[in-house]
Amino acid sequence: MTQQFYVSPEQLMKDRADFARKGIARGRSVVVISGADGIALVAENPSPSLHKIGEIYDKIAFAAVGKYNEFESLRQAGVRYADVRGYSYDREDVTARGLASVYAQSLGAVFTAEQKPFEVELAVAEVGRTQEQDHLYRLTFDGSIADEKGFVVMGGVAEQVAGVVAAGWHADLGLADVLRLAVKALATDKEVDALPGTAVEAAVLDRSSESGRGSRRAFRRLRAEEITQLLTGEA
Amino acid sequence: MQDPAAGHLATQATSSFTEHLQRSRPELLPFNQTLPAGHIPPVPHGTTIVALSYPGGVLVAGDRRATMGNVIASRHIEKVFPADEYSVLGIAGTAGLAIDIIRLFQVELEHYEKIEGTLLSLDGKANRLGAMIRGNLGMAMQGLAVIPLFAGFDLVSGVGRLFSYDVTGGRYEEIEHHSVGSGSVFARGALKKLWRPNLTEDEAVAVAMEALYDAADDDSATGGPDPVRQLWPVVYTVNRAGARRISERELAAVAGSIVESRAVAGREA
Numbered sequence: 001m002t003q004q005f006y007v008s009p010e011q012l013m014k015d016r017a018d019f020a021r022k023g024i025a026r027g028r029s030v031v032v033i034s035g036a037d038g039i040a041l042v043a044e045n046p047s048p049s050l051h052k053i054g055e056i057y058d059k060i061a062f063a064a065v066g067k068y069n070e071f072e073s074l075r076q077a078g079v080r081y082a083d084v085r086g087y088s089y090d091r092e093d094v095t096a097r098g099l100a101s102v103y104a105q106s107l108g109a110v111f112t113a114e115q116k117p118f119e120v121e122l123a124v125a126e127v128g129r130t131q132e133q134d135h136l137y138r139l140t141f142d143g144s145i146a147d148e149k150g151f152v153v154m155g156g157v158a159e160q161v162a163g164v165v166a167a168g169w170h171a172d173l174g175l176a177d178v179l180r181l182a183v184k185a186l187a188t189d190k191e192v193d194a195l196p197g198t199a200v201e202a203a204v205l206d207r208s209s210e211s212g213r214g215s216r217r218a219f220r221r222l223r224a225e226e227i228t229q230l231l232t233g234e235a
Numbered sequence: 236m237q238d239p240a241a242g243h244l245a246t247q248a249t250s251s252f253t254e255h256l257q258r259s260r261p262e263l264l265p266f267n268q269t270l271p272a273g274h275i276p277p278v279p280h281g282t283t284i285v286a287l288s289y290p291g292g293v294l295v296a297g298d299r300r301a302t303m304g305n306v307i308a309s310r311h312i313e314k315v316f317p318a319d320e321y322s323v324l325g326i327a328g329t330a331g332l333a334i335d336i337i338r339l340f341q342v343e344l345e346h347y348e349k350i351e352g353t354l355l356s357l358d359g360k361a362n363r364l365g366a367m368i369r370g371n372l373g374m375a376m377q378g379l380a381v382i383p384l385f386a387g388f389d390l391v392s393g394v395g396r397l398f399s400y401d402v403t404g405g406r407y408e409e410i411e412h413h414s415v416g417s418g419s420v421f422a423r424g425a426l427k428k429l430w431r432p433n434l435t436e437d438e439a440v441a442v443a444m445e446a447l448y449d450a451a452d453d454d455s456a457t458g459g460p461d462p463v464r465q466l467w468p469v470v471y472t473v474n475r476a477g478a479r480r481i482s483e484r485e486l487a488a489v490a491g492s493i494v495e496s497r498a499v500a501g502r503e504a
Protein backbone atom coordinates (compact mmCIF):
# COMPACT_ATOMS: atom_id res chain seq x y z
CA MET A 1 0.00 0.00 0.00
CA THR A 2 1.33 3.39 -0.89
CA GLN A 3 1.57 5.95 1.85
CA GLN A 4 0.48 9.50 0.99
CA PHE A 5 2.90 12.28 1.86
CA TYR A 6 1.66 14.78 4.42
CA VAL A 7 0.54 18.03 2.84
CA SER A 8 -0.42 20.89 5.15
CA PRO A 9 -3.93 22.32 4.72
CA GLU A 10 -2.39 25.72 3.90
CA GLN A 11 -0.36 24.21 1.09
CA LEU A 12 -3.33 22.20 -0.21
CA MET A 13 -5.55 25.28 -0.41
CA LYS A 14 -2.79 27.34 -1.98
CA ASP A 15 -2.19 24.69 -4.65
CA ARG A 16 -5.89 24.52 -5.43
CA ALA A 17 -6.19 28.30 -5.63
CA ASP A 18 -3.13 28.53 -7.91
CA PHE A 19 -4.57 25.83 -10.13
CA ALA A 20 -7.91 27.63 -10.44
CA ARG A 21 -6.25 31.02 -11.00
CA LYS A 22 -4.12 29.63 -13.81
CA GLY A 23 -7.19 28.17 -15.53
CA ILE A 24 -9.08 31.46 -15.31
CA ALA A 25 -6.09 33.55 -16.44
CA ARG A 26 -6.02 31.68 -19.74
CA GLY A 27 -9.53 32.88 -20.58
CA ARG A 28 -10.71 36.09 -22.20
CA SER A 29 -12.25 38.80 -20.07
CA VAL A 30 -15.83 39.76 -19.33
CA VAL A 31 -17.05 43.14 -18.10
CA VAL A 32 -20.35 44.00 -16.47
CA ILE A 33 -21.10 47.72 -16.26
CA SER A 34 -24.04 49.52 -14.71
CA GLY A 35 -25.24 52.59 -16.65
CA ALA A 36 -28.16 54.98 -16.77
CA ASP A 37 -30.30 52.72 -19.03
CA GLY A 38 -29.47 49.47 -17.32
CA ILE A 39 -26.65 46.98 -16.91
CA ALA A 40 -24.52 45.94 -19.88
CA LEU A 41 -22.73 42.60 -19.91
CA VAL A 42 -19.97 42.36 -22.50
CA ALA A 43 -17.63 39.46 -23.19
CA GLU A 44 -14.90 38.85 -25.70
CA ASN A 45 -16.34 35.82 -27.42
CA PRO A 46 -16.08 35.02 -31.12
CA SER A 47 -18.64 32.20 -30.88
CA PRO A 48 -22.23 33.25 -31.58
CA SER A 49 -23.70 30.18 -29.85
CA LEU A 50 -21.48 29.24 -26.88
CA HIS A 51 -22.50 32.00 -24.54
CA LYS A 52 -20.65 33.40 -21.54
CA ILE A 53 -23.59 35.62 -20.65
CA GLY A 54 -27.04 34.33 -19.85
CA GLU A 55 -30.46 35.21 -18.53
CA ILE A 56 -31.32 33.85 -15.09
CA TYR A 57 -34.59 35.58 -14.23
CA ASP A 58 -36.70 38.68 -14.85
CA LYS A 59 -34.11 41.20 -13.60
CA ILE A 60 -31.10 38.92 -13.13
CA ALA A 61 -28.30 37.99 -15.51
CA PHE A 62 -25.18 35.89 -15.29
CA ALA A 63 -21.72 36.28 -16.77
CA ALA A 64 -18.75 33.97 -16.42
CA VAL A 65 -15.17 33.33 -17.39
CA GLY A 66 -13.22 30.09 -17.23
CA LYS A 67 -14.11 26.57 -18.27
CA TYR A 68 -17.26 26.42 -20.37
CA ASN A 69 -18.61 23.11 -19.05
CA GLU A 70 -18.23 24.24 -15.45
CA PHE A 71 -19.84 27.67 -15.73
CA GLU A 72 -22.56 26.33 -18.04
CA SER A 73 -23.60 23.79 -15.41
CA LEU A 74 -23.60 26.58 -12.82
CA ARG A 75 -25.71 28.77 -15.12
CA GLN A 76 -28.26 26.00 -15.60
CA ALA A 77 -28.33 25.32 -11.87
CA GLY A 78 -28.96 29.04 -11.34
CA VAL A 79 -31.87 29.08 -13.79
CA ARG A 80 -33.36 26.04 -11.99
CA TYR A 81 -32.89 27.64 -8.58
CA ALA A 82 -34.52 30.89 -9.72
CA ASP A 83 -37.43 29.23 -11.52
CA VAL A 84 -38.24 26.91 -8.61
CA ARG A 85 -38.07 29.80 -6.17
CA GLY A 86 -40.20 32.08 -8.36
CA TYR A 87 -42.73 29.30 -8.92
CA SER A 88 -43.07 28.29 -5.29
CA TYR A 89 -43.03 31.80 -3.80
CA ASP A 90 -43.47 34.67 -6.22
CA ARG A 91 -41.51 36.21 -9.06
CA GLU A 92 -40.59 39.17 -6.85
CA ASP A 93 -38.95 36.89 -4.32
CA VAL A 94 -36.10 35.90 -6.63
CA THR A 95 -33.13 38.12 -5.87
CA ALA A 96 -29.55 38.30 -7.04
CA ARG A 97 -28.39 38.18 -3.42
CA GLY A 98 -30.11 34.82 -2.87
CA LEU A 99 -28.72 33.41 -6.08
CA ALA A 100 -25.22 34.71 -5.39
CA SER A 101 -25.17 33.14 -1.95
CA VAL A 102 -26.24 29.77 -3.38
CA TYR A 103 -23.44 30.06 -5.95
CA ALA A 104 -20.99 31.00 -3.19
CA GLN A 105 -21.94 27.91 -1.20
CA SER A 106 -21.63 25.55 -4.19
CA LEU A 107 -18.31 27.02 -5.28
CA GLY A 108 -16.99 26.87 -1.71
CA ALA A 109 -18.08 23.25 -1.31
CA VAL A 110 -16.48 22.21 -4.59
CA PHE A 111 -13.29 24.10 -3.72
CA THR A 112 -12.76 22.22 -0.46
CA ALA A 113 -14.40 18.86 -1.06
CA GLU A 114 -13.95 17.91 -4.70
CA GLN A 115 -10.86 16.64 -6.46
CA LYS A 116 -10.37 19.91 -8.27
CA PRO A 117 -11.88 23.35 -7.81
CA PHE A 118 -14.05 24.94 -10.50
CA GLU A 119 -11.90 27.09 -12.78
CA VAL A 120 -14.51 29.81 -13.07
CA GLU A 121 -15.34 33.30 -11.94
CA LEU A 122 -18.92 34.50 -12.02
CA ALA A 123 -20.81 37.76 -11.95
CA VAL A 124 -24.47 37.96 -10.95
CA ALA A 125 -26.19 41.22 -11.89
CA GLU A 126 -29.62 42.48 -10.92
CA VAL A 127 -31.06 45.62 -12.45
CA GLY A 128 -33.12 47.88 -10.21
CA ARG A 129 -35.58 50.70 -10.87
CA THR A 130 -32.85 53.21 -10.14
CA GLN A 131 -29.11 52.82 -10.43
CA GLU A 132 -28.74 52.78 -6.62
CA GLN A 133 -30.88 49.63 -6.59
CA ASP A 134 -28.63 47.75 -9.01
CA HIS A 135 -26.73 44.82 -7.54
CA LEU A 136 -23.48 43.41 -8.89
CA TYR A 137 -21.93 40.39 -7.22
CA ARG A 138 -18.64 38.83 -8.12
CA LEU A 139 -17.94 35.22 -7.15
CA THR A 140 -14.58 33.55 -7.29
CA PHE A 141 -13.60 29.86 -7.54
CA ASP A 142 -13.25 29.42 -3.75
CA GLY A 143 -16.74 30.72 -2.99
CA SER A 144 -15.67 34.26 -2.04
CA ILE A 145 -18.35 36.79 -2.78
CA ALA A 146 -17.93 40.51 -3.31
CA ASP A 147 -20.59 43.19 -3.68
CA GLU A 148 -19.27 45.55 -6.36
CA LYS A 149 -20.32 49.10 -7.18
CA GLY A 150 -20.63 50.30 -10.77
CA PHE A 151 -18.81 47.55 -12.62
CA VAL A 152 -17.24 44.08 -12.43
CA VAL A 153 -14.30 42.88 -14.50
CA MET A 154 -13.24 39.23 -14.60
CA GLY A 155 -10.85 37.07 -16.56
CA GLY A 156 -7.26 36.84 -17.72
CA VAL A 157 -6.06 40.43 -17.62
CA ALA A 158 -8.76 41.67 -15.26
CA GLU A 159 -6.58 44.27 -13.56
CA GLN A 160 -5.59 46.07 -16.76
CA VAL A 161 -9.13 45.91 -18.12
CA ALA A 162 -10.54 47.16 -14.80
CA GLY A 163 -8.12 50.11 -14.95
CA VAL A 164 -9.55 51.25 -18.28
CA VAL A 165 -13.16 50.80 -17.11
CA ALA A 166 -12.50 52.66 -13.84
CA ALA A 167 -10.96 55.58 -15.76
CA GLY A 168 -13.93 55.92 -18.13
CA TRP A 169 -16.87 55.00 -15.90
CA HIS A 170 -19.38 57.38 -14.41
CA ALA A 171 -22.94 56.77 -13.31
CA ASP A 172 -24.86 58.41 -16.15
CA LEU A 173 -23.34 56.62 -19.15
CA GLY A 174 -25.92 55.58 -21.77
CA LEU A 175 -26.07 52.15 -23.38
CA ALA A 176 -23.88 53.04 -26.38
CA ASP A 177 -21.28 54.73 -24.11
CA VAL A 178 -21.18 51.75 -21.78
CA LEU A 179 -20.74 49.39 -24.72
CA ARG A 180 -17.96 51.52 -26.20
CA LEU A 181 -16.18 51.67 -22.86
CA ALA A 182 -16.45 47.89 -22.45
CA VAL A 183 -15.13 47.16 -25.92
CA LYS A 184 -12.26 49.59 -25.45
CA ALA A 185 -11.40 48.00 -22.09
CA LEU A 186 -11.50 44.47 -23.48
CA ALA A 187 -8.93 45.47 -26.11
CA THR A 188 -6.29 46.66 -23.59
CA ASP A 189 -3.93 43.74 -24.08
CA LYS A 190 -4.25 43.82 -27.86
CA GLU A 191 -2.79 46.02 -30.61
CA VAL A 192 -6.21 47.39 -31.65
CA ASP A 193 -8.06 50.29 -29.98
CA ALA A 194 -11.35 48.46 -29.68
CA LEU A 195 -12.75 45.05 -30.56
CA PRO A 196 -15.02 44.75 -33.62
CA GLY A 197 -18.72 44.07 -33.01
CA THR A 198 -18.43 40.50 -34.26
CA ALA A 199 -15.80 39.52 -31.67
CA VAL A 200 -17.93 40.39 -28.67
CA GLU A 201 -20.99 38.94 -27.06
CA ALA A 202 -23.20 41.53 -25.40
CA ALA A 203 -26.47 41.66 -23.54
CA VAL A 204 -28.29 44.24 -21.48
CA LEU A 205 -30.62 44.22 -18.51
CA ASP A 206 -32.98 47.07 -19.46
CA ARG A 207 -33.94 49.29 -16.56
CA SER A 208 -37.33 50.04 -18.16
CA SER A 209 -38.28 46.81 -19.94
CA GLU A 210 -41.89 47.02 -18.70
CA SER A 211 -42.56 50.42 -20.21
CA GLY A 212 -40.18 50.07 -23.17
CA ARG A 213 -40.88 46.57 -24.42
CA GLY A 214 -43.88 45.55 -22.36
CA SER A 215 -41.92 42.67 -20.87
CA ARG A 216 -41.00 41.94 -17.27
CA ARG A 217 -37.95 40.13 -18.60
CA ALA A 218 -35.25 42.78 -18.62
CA PHE A 219 -32.59 40.61 -20.30
CA ARG A 220 -31.98 41.28 -23.97
CA ARG A 221 -29.18 39.80 -26.05
CA LEU A 222 -27.72 42.24 -28.57
CA ARG A 223 -27.27 40.95 -32.12
CA ALA A 224 -23.93 41.50 -33.88
CA GLU A 225 -25.42 44.15 -36.19
CA GLU A 226 -26.94 45.92 -33.22
CA ILE A 227 -23.60 45.97 -31.41
CA THR A 228 -21.79 47.32 -34.48
CA GLN A 229 -24.50 49.95 -34.91
CA LEU A 230 -24.25 51.06 -31.27
CA LEU A 231 -20.45 51.16 -31.44
CA THR A 232 -20.27 53.24 -34.61
CA GLY A 233 -23.37 55.39 -34.10
CA GLU A 234 -23.03 58.85 -32.61
CA ALA A 235 -24.55 59.09 -29.15
CA MET B 236 -12.86 8.20 -11.21
CA GLN B 237 -16.18 9.82 -11.95
CA ASP B 238 -16.52 13.23 -10.40
CA PRO B 239 -19.57 12.94 -8.14
CA ALA B 240 -20.58 16.57 -8.63
CA ALA B 241 -20.37 16.33 -12.40
CA GLY B 242 -22.26 13.02 -12.40
CA HIS B 243 -24.96 14.57 -10.27
CA LEU B 244 -25.30 17.52 -12.62
CA ALA B 245 -25.44 15.28 -15.70
CA THR B 246 -28.38 13.32 -14.30
CA GLN B 247 -30.08 16.65 -13.55
CA ALA B 248 -29.67 17.71 -17.17
CA THR B 249 -33.21 18.34 -18.30
CA SER B 250 -34.58 21.36 -20.11
CA SER B 251 -38.03 20.71 -18.69
CA PHE B 252 -39.04 22.54 -15.53
CA THR B 253 -41.83 20.03 -14.85
CA GLU B 254 -39.39 17.11 -14.98
CA HIS B 255 -37.05 18.98 -12.67
CA LEU B 256 -39.87 19.55 -10.17
CA GLN B 257 -40.95 15.93 -10.45
CA ARG B 258 -37.44 14.86 -9.39
CA SER B 259 -36.59 17.44 -6.80
CA ARG B 260 -39.82 19.05 -5.52
CA PRO B 261 -42.78 16.84 -6.53
CA GLU B 262 -44.98 18.44 -3.85
CA LEU B 263 -44.95 21.70 -5.84
CA LEU B 264 -46.69 20.21 -8.89
CA PRO B 265 -50.39 21.07 -9.12
CA PHE B 266 -51.20 17.49 -10.14
CA ASN B 267 -49.73 14.13 -9.04
CA GLN B 268 -51.52 14.39 -5.72
CA THR B 269 -53.14 11.33 -4.26
CA LEU B 270 -56.46 12.47 -2.92
CA PRO B 271 -57.87 10.87 0.23
CA ALA B 272 -61.18 9.09 -0.09
CA GLY B 273 -64.19 11.29 0.46
CA HIS B 274 -66.35 13.90 -1.11
CA ILE B 275 -64.72 16.96 -2.65
CA PRO B 276 -66.47 20.12 -1.48
CA PRO B 277 -67.65 22.59 -4.16
CA VAL B 278 -64.78 24.46 -5.80
CA PRO B 279 -64.86 27.29 -8.35
CA HIS B 280 -65.10 26.28 -11.99
CA GLY B 281 -64.11 28.40 -14.91
CA THR B 282 -66.38 28.30 -17.89
CA THR B 283 -66.29 29.32 -21.54
CA ILE B 284 -63.20 29.87 -23.71
CA VAL B 285 -63.39 30.55 -27.45
CA ALA B 286 -60.57 30.66 -29.98
CA LEU B 287 -60.50 31.43 -33.66
CA SER B 288 -57.96 31.96 -36.37
CA TYR B 289 -57.71 34.78 -38.86
CA PRO B 290 -55.16 35.43 -41.60
CA GLY B 291 -51.87 36.17 -39.86
CA GLY B 292 -52.85 35.14 -36.36
CA VAL B 293 -55.11 33.56 -33.76
CA LEU B 294 -57.22 34.86 -30.92
CA VAL B 295 -58.31 33.40 -27.58
CA ALA B 296 -61.05 34.92 -25.46
CA GLY B 297 -62.65 33.94 -22.17
CA ASP B 298 -65.53 35.26 -20.08
CA ARG B 299 -64.96 36.48 -16.53
CA ARG B 300 -67.17 34.19 -14.47
CA ALA B 301 -66.32 31.32 -12.13
CA THR B 302 -69.15 29.32 -10.60
CA MET B 303 -69.39 27.06 -7.57
CA GLY B 304 -72.55 25.05 -7.93
CA ASN B 305 -75.33 27.63 -8.26
CA VAL B 306 -73.21 30.41 -6.76
CA ILE B 307 -71.14 32.86 -8.78
CA ALA B 308 -67.72 32.41 -7.22
CA SER B 309 -66.08 35.26 -9.11
CA ARG B 310 -67.15 37.93 -11.58
CA HIS B 311 -63.69 39.01 -12.58
CA ILE B 312 -61.58 35.87 -12.74
CA GLU B 313 -59.18 35.77 -15.69
CA LYS B 314 -58.88 32.47 -17.54
CA VAL B 315 -56.85 33.46 -20.59
CA PHE B 316 -53.12 34.07 -20.22
CA PRO B 317 -50.10 34.49 -22.45
CA ALA B 318 -47.95 31.33 -22.27
CA ASP B 319 -44.93 33.04 -23.77
CA GLU B 320 -44.20 35.69 -26.39
CA TYR B 321 -45.91 33.77 -29.22
CA SER B 322 -48.60 31.68 -27.60
CA VAL B 323 -51.62 32.06 -25.33
CA LEU B 324 -53.93 29.64 -23.57
CA GLY B 325 -57.32 29.66 -21.95
CA ILE B 326 -58.46 27.03 -19.47
CA ALA B 327 -61.91 25.79 -18.52
CA GLY B 328 -62.59 23.53 -15.54
CA THR B 329 -61.44 23.55 -11.91
CA ALA B 330 -60.16 27.10 -11.50
CA GLY B 331 -57.60 26.46 -8.75
CA LEU B 332 -55.84 23.71 -10.68
CA ALA B 333 -56.22 25.51 -13.99
CA ILE B 334 -54.46 28.65 -12.78
CA ASP B 335 -51.58 26.65 -11.30
CA ILE B 336 -51.24 24.60 -14.49
CA ILE B 337 -51.07 27.82 -16.50
CA ARG B 338 -48.38 29.15 -14.16
CA LEU B 339 -46.44 25.92 -14.46
CA PHE B 340 -46.77 25.96 -18.24
CA GLN B 341 -45.52 29.56 -18.42
CA VAL B 342 -42.45 28.69 -16.34
CA GLU B 343 -41.94 25.50 -18.38
CA LEU B 344 -41.68 27.49 -21.63
CA GLU B 345 -39.49 30.24 -20.17
CA HIS B 346 -37.26 27.67 -18.48
CA TYR B 347 -36.69 25.82 -21.74
CA GLU B 348 -35.92 29.08 -23.49
CA LYS B 349 -33.34 30.08 -20.87
CA ILE B 350 -31.66 26.68 -20.63
CA GLU B 351 -31.54 25.97 -24.36
CA GLY B 352 -31.19 29.55 -25.60
CA THR B 353 -33.94 29.02 -28.15
CA LEU B 354 -37.75 28.97 -28.23
CA LEU B 355 -39.57 25.65 -28.14
CA SER B 356 -41.39 24.89 -31.43
CA LEU B 357 -45.16 25.44 -31.39
CA ASP B 358 -45.78 21.68 -31.66
CA GLY B 359 -43.32 21.15 -28.81
CA LYS B 360 -45.24 23.61 -26.64
CA ALA B 361 -48.57 21.95 -27.51
CA ASN B 362 -47.15 18.52 -26.60
CA ARG B 363 -45.80 19.75 -23.25
CA LEU B 364 -49.25 21.12 -22.38
CA GLY B 365 -50.78 17.76 -23.34
CA ALA B 366 -48.37 15.98 -21.00
CA MET B 367 -49.42 18.27 -18.13
CA ILE B 368 -53.12 17.64 -18.76
CA ARG B 369 -52.40 13.89 -18.81
CA GLY B 370 -50.60 14.34 -15.50
CA ASN B 371 -53.85 15.72 -14.13
CA LEU B 372 -55.87 12.65 -15.22
CA GLY B 373 -56.05 11.26 -11.66
CA MET B 374 -57.54 14.54 -10.44
CA ALA B 375 -59.90 14.65 -13.44
CA MET B 376 -61.25 11.24 -12.42
CA GLN B 377 -62.09 12.74 -9.02
CA GLY B 378 -64.08 15.45 -10.78
CA LEU B 379 -61.33 18.07 -10.92
CA ALA B 380 -60.87 18.21 -14.68
CA VAL B 381 -58.97 20.97 -16.45
CA ILE B 382 -59.40 21.51 -20.19
CA PRO B 383 -57.20 24.03 -22.01
CA LEU B 384 -57.42 25.64 -25.39
CA PHE B 385 -54.00 26.56 -26.74
CA ALA B 386 -53.19 28.94 -29.57
CA GLY B 387 -49.91 30.15 -30.93
CA PHE B 388 -48.15 31.67 -33.87
CA ASP B 389 -45.96 29.20 -35.72
CA LEU B 390 -42.86 31.22 -36.60
CA VAL B 391 -41.66 28.60 -39.10
CA SER B 392 -44.81 28.29 -41.23
CA GLY B 393 -45.99 31.84 -40.49
CA VAL B 394 -49.56 30.96 -39.48
CA GLY B 395 -51.57 30.95 -36.28
CA ARG B 396 -52.59 27.50 -35.02
CA LEU B 397 -55.12 26.18 -32.50
CA PHE B 398 -55.00 23.10 -30.28
CA SER B 399 -57.70 21.54 -28.15
CA TYR B 400 -57.24 18.79 -25.54
CA ASP B 401 -59.21 16.10 -23.78
CA VAL B 402 -58.77 15.03 -20.13
CA THR B 403 -56.35 12.26 -21.13
CA GLY B 404 -53.99 14.84 -22.62
CA GLY B 405 -55.00 14.02 -26.18
CA ARG B 406 -54.01 16.90 -28.41
CA TYR B 407 -56.06 17.83 -31.46
CA GLU B 408 -55.23 20.55 -33.90
CA GLU B 409 -58.32 22.59 -34.73
CA ILE B 410 -58.91 24.60 -37.85
CA GLU B 411 -60.85 27.84 -38.07
CA HIS B 412 -62.29 27.98 -34.53
CA HIS B 413 -63.06 26.05 -31.36
CA SER B 414 -64.48 26.52 -27.89
CA VAL B 415 -64.38 24.70 -24.54
CA GLY B 416 -66.27 24.93 -21.27
CA SER B 417 -69.89 24.85 -20.21
CA GLY B 418 -71.05 27.50 -22.68
CA SER B 419 -69.01 26.08 -25.54
CA VAL B 420 -72.00 24.51 -27.28
CA PHE B 421 -73.68 27.89 -27.70
CA ALA B 422 -70.42 29.68 -28.48
CA ARG B 423 -69.61 27.15 -31.17
CA GLY B 424 -72.99 27.64 -32.80
CA ALA B 425 -72.30 31.36 -32.96
CA LEU B 426 -68.77 30.85 -34.27
CA LYS B 427 -70.07 28.58 -37.06
CA LYS B 428 -72.33 31.34 -38.32
CA LEU B 429 -70.02 34.30 -37.74
CA TRP B 430 -66.57 32.97 -38.64
CA ARG B 431 -65.47 33.41 -42.22
CA PRO B 432 -62.10 33.33 -43.94
CA ASN B 433 -60.27 36.67 -44.27
CA LEU B 434 -61.51 38.19 -41.03
CA THR B 435 -59.42 41.16 -39.97
CA GLU B 436 -58.08 41.22 -36.41
CA ASP B 437 -60.74 43.72 -35.31
CA GLU B 438 -63.48 41.61 -36.89
CA ALA B 439 -62.08 38.50 -35.20
CA VAL B 440 -62.29 40.26 -31.80
CA ALA B 441 -65.92 41.19 -32.54
CA VAL B 442 -66.75 37.59 -33.56
CA ALA B 443 -65.23 36.21 -30.34
CA MET B 444 -67.19 38.72 -28.25
CA GLU B 445 -70.43 37.82 -30.05
CA ALA B 446 -69.80 34.12 -29.45
CA LEU B 447 -69.19 34.74 -25.74
CA TYR B 448 -72.32 36.90 -25.61
CA ASP B 449 -74.36 34.03 -27.06
CA ALA B 450 -72.79 31.59 -24.61
CA ALA B 451 -73.65 33.89 -21.70
CA ASP B 452 -77.18 34.27 -23.05
CA ASP B 453 -77.94 30.55 -22.78
CA ASP B 454 -75.45 29.19 -20.24
CA SER B 455 -75.94 30.37 -16.66
CA ALA B 456 -72.29 29.64 -15.81
CA THR B 457 -70.91 32.03 -18.45
CA GLY B 458 -70.71 35.74 -17.71
CA GLY B 459 -71.68 38.32 -20.30
CA PRO B 460 -70.19 41.80 -20.67
CA ASP B 461 -70.88 43.77 -17.48
CA PRO B 462 -71.32 47.51 -18.18
CA VAL B 463 -72.20 48.18 -14.53
CA ARG B 464 -68.81 47.02 -13.24
CA GLN B 465 -67.06 47.73 -16.56
CA LEU B 466 -65.98 44.10 -16.90
CA TRP B 467 -65.30 42.67 -20.33
CA PRO B 468 -64.00 39.29 -21.48
CA VAL B 469 -60.21 38.79 -21.61
CA VAL B 470 -59.08 38.70 -25.25
CA TYR B 471 -55.56 37.95 -26.47
CA THR B 472 -54.39 37.95 -30.07
CA VAL B 473 -51.17 36.34 -31.29
CA ASN B 474 -49.53 37.22 -34.56
CA ARG B 475 -46.00 37.56 -35.92
CA ALA B 476 -45.42 40.50 -33.59
CA GLY B 477 -46.29 38.38 -30.54
CA ALA B 478 -49.14 38.10 -28.06
CA ARG B 479 -51.17 41.20 -27.23
CA ARG B 480 -53.99 41.75 -24.77
CA ILE B 481 -56.84 43.73 -26.29
CA SER B 482 -57.35 46.87 -24.21
CA GLU B 483 -60.40 47.41 -22.01
CA ARG B 484 -61.30 50.49 -24.04
CA GLU B 485 -61.48 48.54 -27.33
CA LEU B 486 -63.47 45.74 -25.68
CA ALA B 487 -65.92 48.21 -24.12
CA ALA B 488 -66.57 49.67 -27.57
CA VAL B 489 -67.10 46.23 -29.15
CA ALA B 490 -69.38 45.08 -26.31
CA GLY B 491 -71.32 48.33 -26.56
CA SER B 492 -71.95 47.92 -30.26
CA ILE B 493 -73.06 44.28 -29.81
CA VAL B 494 -75.61 45.24 -27.14
CA GLU B 495 -76.76 48.18 -29.24
CA SER B 496 -77.20 46.19 -32.46
CA ARG B 497 -79.12 43.46 -30.63
CA ALA B 498 -81.35 45.99 -28.92
CA VAL B 499 -82.08 47.66 -32.26
CA ALA B 500 -82.91 44.31 -33.88
CA GLY B 501 -85.39 43.74 -31.04
CA ARG B 502 -85.53 39.98 -31.58
CA GLU B 503 -85.69 37.07 -29.17
CA ALA B 504 -82.09 35.99 -29.90
